[in-house]
Amino acid sequence: MTDRPTPGHGTPGPSRRPDSGPPTNRGMVAGSLLVGTLLLCAGVGLALGALAGVAVVGLFVGIFAGFPLGIVVVKKRFGDV
Numbered sequence: 815m816t817d818r819p820t821p822g823h824g825t826p827g828p829s830r831r832p833d834s835g836p837p838t839n840r841g842m843v844a845g846s847l848l849v850g851t852l853l854l855c856a857g858v859g860l861a862l863g864a865l866a867g868v869a870v871v872g873l874f875v876g877i878f879a880g881f882p883l884g885i886v887v888v889k890k891r892f893g894d895v
Contacts, residue, residue: 844892848884855880 856876863872 840892844888847888847891848881851884851887852877852880855883 856873859872859874859876859879860869861872863869863875866872
C-alpha cells in the first residue's frame with residue numbers, strides 16, 4: 815500500500831472543496847443591500863413628497879434617510895464585519 819490517500823476515502827477530490835470561511839461575494843451583497851435600501855427610501859420619499867406637492871424635496875429626504883438606514887441594514891446583516 816502507498817501512504818497517499820485516495821480520492822473518495824475521506825479526502826476531498828478535485829470537484830469538492832473544503833469550507834474555507836465565509837463566501838467571497840459578501841462585499842457584493844453588502845453593496846446591493848445598501849443601494850437597494852437607498853433606492854427604496856428614495857422611492858418612498860418621492861411618493862410621499864408627490865402626495866404633499868413637493869416631490870423633489872421628498873426625493874432628497876428619502877435619499878438622505880436611505881444612506882444611513884442602508885448602513886444599519888448592512889451592519890445588522892453582516893455583524894462580524
